[in-house]
Amino acid sequence: MYDIVIIGAGIVGTAVARELSKYQLRIAVLERNNEIAGGATKANSGIIYNGHTARAEKLKGRLTLRGRQMFEELCRELDVAFKPVDMLIAGFDEEDDAAIEELRRRAETNGIAGIRVLSREEALRREPFLNDGVRSALLNPGCGIVDPWEVCFALAENAAANGVEFRLNTGVTGLAPLQGGIEVETAGGTLQARAVINCAGINTDLINRMAGSESFSILPKRGQYAVLDRSARFQISHIVAHCKSEKEKSVFLIPTLHGNVMIGPSMEGTEDRTSKKTTAGQMQKLMKSAHKISSRIPEHQVIRSFAGLKAKCSAGDFLIRESEVMSGLIHAAGINNPGLTCSPAIAAHIADMVASMFSRMGLALERNPVFNPQRERLVSFKDIPDGERNEWIRRHPGYGRIVCRCEQVTEGEIRESISREPGACSVNGVKHRTRAGMGRCQGGFCGPKVTSLLSEELDRRMEQVLFENNGSELLSDSMP
Amino acid sequence: MMNQRTLSCIVCPKECALEVSMLDKVVTYISGYSCERGRQYAHDEILCPSRIITTTVSIEGGVCKRLPVRSSSPFPKERINEWMREVKELRVKAPVQVGEVLIAGILGTGTDVISSKSVAQDQ
Amino acid sequence: MERFELAVIGGGPAGLAAALEARQNGIERIILFERERELGGILQQCVHSGFGLHLFKEELTGPEYAERFIESVRQSDIVCKTDTTVLEISGDRTVKAVNAADGFMEIGADALILATGCRERTREAIGIPGDRPAGIFTAGSAQRFMNLEGYRIGKRAVILGSGDVGLIMARRLTLEGSEVAAVVEAMPAPSGLNRNVIQCLDDFGIPLLLSHTVISTIGKERLEGVRIAQVDSRMQPIAGTESLIPCDALLVSVGLIPENELALQAGISTHEDSHGLAVDERMQTDAEGIFACGNAVSIHSLADYVTVQGRLAGRSAASFILDRRGRTELEPMYQDGRHTAK
Numbered sequence: 001m002y003d004i005v006i007i008g009a010g011i012v013g014t015a016v017a018r019e020l021s022k023y024q025l026r027i028a029v030l031e032r033n034n035e036i037a038g039g040a041t042k043a044n045s046g047i048i049y050n051g052h053t054a055r056a057e058k059l060k061g062r063l064t065l066r067g068r069q070m071f072e073e074l075c076r077e078l079d080v081a082f083k084p085v086d087m088l089i090a091g092f093d094e095e096d097d098a099a100i101e102e103l104r105r106r107a108e109t110n111g112i113a114g115i116r117v118l119s120r121e122e123a124l125r126r127e128p129f130l131n132d133g134v135r136s137a138l139l140n141p142g143c144g145i146v147d148p149w150e151v152c153f154a155l156a157e158n159a160a161a162n163g164v165e166f167r168l169n170t171g172v173t174g175l176a177p178l179q180g181g182i183e184v185e186t187a188g189g190t191l192q193a194r195a196v197i198n199c200a201g202i203n204t205d206l207i208n209r210m211a212g213s214e215s216f217s218i219l220p221k222r223g224q225y226a227v228l229d230r231s232a233r234f235q236i237s238h239i240v241a242h243c244k245s246e247k248e249k250s251v252f253l254i255p256t257l258h259g260n261v262m263i264g265p266s267m268e269g270t271e272d273r274t275s276k277k278t279t280a281g282q283m284q285k286l287m288k289s290a291h292k293i294s295s296r297i298p299e300h301q302v303i304r305s306f307a308g309l310k311a312k313c314s315a316g317d318f319l320i321r322e323s324e325v326m327s328g329l330i331h332a333a334g335i336n337n338p339g340l341t342c343s344p345a346i347a348a349h350i351a352d353m354v355a356s357m358f359s360r361m362g363l364a365l366e367r368n369p370v371f372n373p374q375r376e377r378l379v380s381f382k383d384i385p386d387g388e389r390n391e392w393i394r395r396h397p398g399y400g401r402i403v404c405r406c407e408q409v410t411e412g413e414i415r416e417s418i419s420r421e422p423g424a425c426s427v428n429g430v431k432h433r434t435r436a437g438m439g440r441c442q443g444g445f446c447g448p449k450v451t452s453l454l455s456e457e458l459d460r461r462m463e464q465v466l467f468e469n470n471g472s473e474l475l476s477d478s479m480p
Numbered sequence: 481m482m483n484q485r486t487l488s489c490i491v492c493p494k495e496c497a498l499e500v501s502m503l504d505k506v507v508t509y510i511s512g513y514s515c516e517r518g519r520q521y522a523h524d525e526i527l528c529p530s531r532i533i534t535t536t537v538s539i540e541g542g543v544c545k546r547l548p549v550r551s552s553s554p555f556p557k558e559r560i561n562e563w564m565r566e567v568k569e570l571r572v573k574a575p576v577q578v579g580e581v582l583i584a585g586i587l588g589t590g591t592d593v594i595s596s597k598s599v600a601q602d603q
Numbered sequence: 604m605e606r607f608e609l610a611v612i613g614g615g616p617a618g619l620a621a622a623l624e625a626r627q628n629g630i631e632r633i634i635l636f637e638r639e640r641e642l643g644g645i646l647q648q649c650v651h652s653g654f655g656l657h658l659f660k661e662e663l664t665g666p667e668y669a670e671r672f673i674e675s676v677r678q679s680d681i682v683c684k685t686d687t688t689v690l691e692i693s694g695d696r697t698v699k700a701v702n703a704a705d706g707f708m709e710i711g712a713d714a715l716i717l718a719t720g721c722r723e724r725t726r727e728a729i730g731i732p733g734d735r736p737a738g739i740f741t742a743g744s745a746q747r748f749m750n751l752e753g754y755r756i757g758k759r760a761v762i763l764g765s766g767d768v769g770l771i772m773a774r775r776l777t778l779e780g781s782e783v784a785a786v787v788e789a790m791p792a793p794s795g796l797n798r799n800v801i802q803c804l805d806d807f808g809i810p811l812l813l814s815h816t817v818i819s820t821i822g823k824e825r826l827e828g829v830r831i832a833q834v835d836s837r838m839q840p841i842a843g844t845e846s847l848i849p850c851d852a853l854l855v856s857v858g859l860i861p862e863n864e865l866a867l868q869a870g871i872s873t874h875e876d877s878h879g880l881a882v883d884e885r886m887q888t889d890a891e892g893i894f895a896c897g898n899a900v901s902i903h904s905l906a907d908y909v910t911v912q913g914r915l916a917g918r919s920a921a922s923f924i925l926d927r928r929g930r931t932e933l934e935p936m937y938q939d940g941r942h943t944a945k
Binding site: 231274275277278280283303304305306381386390393394397398402405441442443444445447452468469470471473474475476479 | 686704705706709723725730734744747751752781851
């Protein structure tokens with residue numbers, strides 16, 4: 001019997017897994033997809049918010065403030081890149097002036113240091129690409145940028161190193177109460193656990209239904225993004241947004257860790273829980289919204305657009321609580337923006353809930369004496385100084401062969417990304433772990449090479465290599 | 481019976497417009513070409529349309545996985561599928577030289593199947 | 604740092620011709636970098652015929668055409684670094700490169716020739732909305748999978764774009780037993796050569812849908828179909844003309860873009876619209892001693908023309924180097940006073 005089964009290997013599931021691996025617990029994470037971080041985590045802005053708009057009366061607000069405090073330390077432990085970036089919220093008319101003042105007041109209440117309103121000139125000096133019509137801007141220091149999937153991979157790897165089991169392609173099909181726990185039915189057999197933590201993102205309400213309750217529902221929202229080429233003549237040094245009311249959200253212009261500018265998200269409600277399609281209409285809306293901030297965005301330099309589903313909850317706040325119908329079940333539902341920022345705080349919060357649940361069962365959580373909080377990043381050839389490259393290649397010859405020319409990713413990195421635990425299982429898994437295929441050619445050149453490396457490392461035939469999930473084979477068959 | 485056909489030459493990117501006059505099934509006059517190859521193409525395209533056919537076959541022990549091959553001269557296009565089937569039976573071992581005949585006189589025609597690349601043995 | 608007179612970046616038709624021409628014009632220390640294992644560049648995957656009509660007056664396949672130059676390079680003393688990626692160049696003509704055998708290297712040269720070719724525009728670059736499943740390829744990567752790796756990329760394909768690569772892939776897929784449901788072209792006329800429309804589509808009865816485009820891709824994991832629509836003269840889809848073509852592969856063949864990342868990093872100028880390197884009549888870029896040729900300068904319709912341009916760049920680089928060599932050899936003589944300046 002497992003002590004803990006976690007449903008879902010997104011940012012919340014992996015953060016909870018890693019947090020609970022600090023204790024002597026037998027833990028399994030079940031992921032229905034072939035890759036971790038495949039849901040909302042992947043289609044995320046990557047912004048770490050400082051909580052300037054957080055509302056203390058809401059759980060989400062409290063967790064944002066706490067999550068922000070925890071985030072950099074977490075990134076240090078997991079050797080994940082964190083780039084401190086200030087946010088600039090620009091206003092373009094009189095109504096905006098009032099909105100900016102309102103934002104400033106709320107930020108002050110939340111104790112955000114250094115927040116101030118910039119004049120038009122100062123705003124333009126800091127961000128020359130802003131439209132000329134800018135009236136003022138709120139400078140909101142203390143935000144940051146990460147690669148959301150990198151945080152998730154790092155959490156998962158660290159959790160796995162501390163004993164957590166990851167089971168991919170293992171969707172949950174049913175839950176049943178059990179003496180002192182829960183029986184979890186999956187596509188790959190039945191598991192038993194003392195506690196089950198529902199971190200199923202967009203499908204948390206379906207898991208709730210399996211437990212016999214319809215106490216909440218998830219309203220999926222589709223967010224679309226566009227990414228500009230790194231060499232586009234459009235660079236920004238702040239996260240930039242247009243100040244708008246809570247209802248009418250602005251898109252963000254985001255300087256990513258890798259020198260691209262990302263634009264998004266546009267948001268729309270959707271019934272379809274599986275479709276991550278982009279649409280011409282939303283892309284137009286996205287660009288229109290972005291052009292209000294800067295009309296100089298080079299639309300023709302978009303190298304990639306994508307969409308993701310976000311899990312808004314009917315409750316209107318994060319819903320983190322024990323199930324009212326099945327003992328041992330904890331929900332972490334409706335974790336929408338800023339869920340990434342909150343993730344370490346959510347994990348700590350859930351660890352507290354597990355501790356109290358276990359104490360009710362007469363069990364105590366014992367510290368894992370061999371817990372290692374550290375994880376090392378995948379060494380990227382691009383980041384090795386010239387003078388040290390030969391020594392590295394001598395020890396790891398695969399680092400001498402560049403596979404992805406646009407992002408300068410080597411064979412060594414790709415093989416390493418596949419062999420890690422849990423490692424890349426597909427072309428997209430390699431892409432998100434190494435950036436191979438993320439550049440301007442979008443895998444046109446490196447795709448065939450990445451496919452053959454996956455074929456070798458996973459010991460599968462080329463035509464069995466997956467683009468991402470089961471059923472996404474890239475090639476149909478070999479030619480005579 | 482006299483008749484006339486207009487063709488677009490495919491010999492080179494110049495794409496000359498060719499006019500072919502025929503009496504019954506005999507070509508009597510060709511115009512519009514600007515080289516001998518074009519005149520020959522017009523003639524053949526009426527009587528027996530033929531193409532250079534190219535494909536790849538697997539190769540063992542070479543520095544690459546596939547060997548590009550071709551017909552040594554234009555081959556009747558009606559029989560392309562037969563040609564493909566026959567060629568796909570080829571089993572080639574490195575080394576091989578460019579121009580090396582892999583199938584002589586394929587399907588009883590006068591054209592050969594030749595290698596269009598030299599492939600050295602993998603060391 | 605090892606020094607060469609000339610470093611050529613790229614071992615495709617442009618780079619091969621440039622290196623050979625420079626050698627024939629008296630340049631002795633030449634190094635050529637190629638990232639693939641074999642020389643020849645994209646010609647190696649162009650197994651169809653149609654190359655060499657201008658230069659050799661015969662119809663060759665891509666690999667045959669490449670081999671004529673590769674053989675000459677092999678017989679010369681040009682140093683070829685294959686399987687080697689150039690990471691960076693700088694205006695003072697140093698080159699940083701890496702491979703598994705030699706590791707990281709830095710070399711200096713009196714002149715550089717950039718022959719870095721081009722890349723394909725992707726579905727993202729033209730903004731096709733819809734799902735992002737497996738089964739969507741650029742025509743060139745499909746060509747590589749088929750002709751170099753030996754795999755079929757789908758059972759039923761739609762090809763977007765009637766440029767020569769798209770047309771040639773339509774025939775290639777058909778010959779290898781995949782069905783090509785249609786070639787879809789937004790313009791009112793095919794953009795490839797007429798000879799390719801005849802040989803690649805008409806010969807096989809493949810439909811060419813002019814003034815049509817793909818408006819979305821459908822499929823959760825693997826592509827299941829594409830929606831197409833007729834477009835008006837401004838390339839906008841016309842309402843009411845949409846239809847669905849079931850297919851498991853979409854090949855996107857919507858143009859080529861000069862690949863000049865190395866040059867851009869070194870601050871060398873490109874044309875903003877075409878992305879091609881800006882060169883003078885001798886193929887010199889705005890960085891002294893750095894020349895360019897082939898598709899890195901502009902997209903050529905024929906490899907033969909690329910060769911011709913490569914030769915020009917090779918000759919120009921040679922005279923640049925010889926000019927400098929002449930000056931440096933004369934310098935000591937000035938000093939001992941036996942000669943007066945010319």
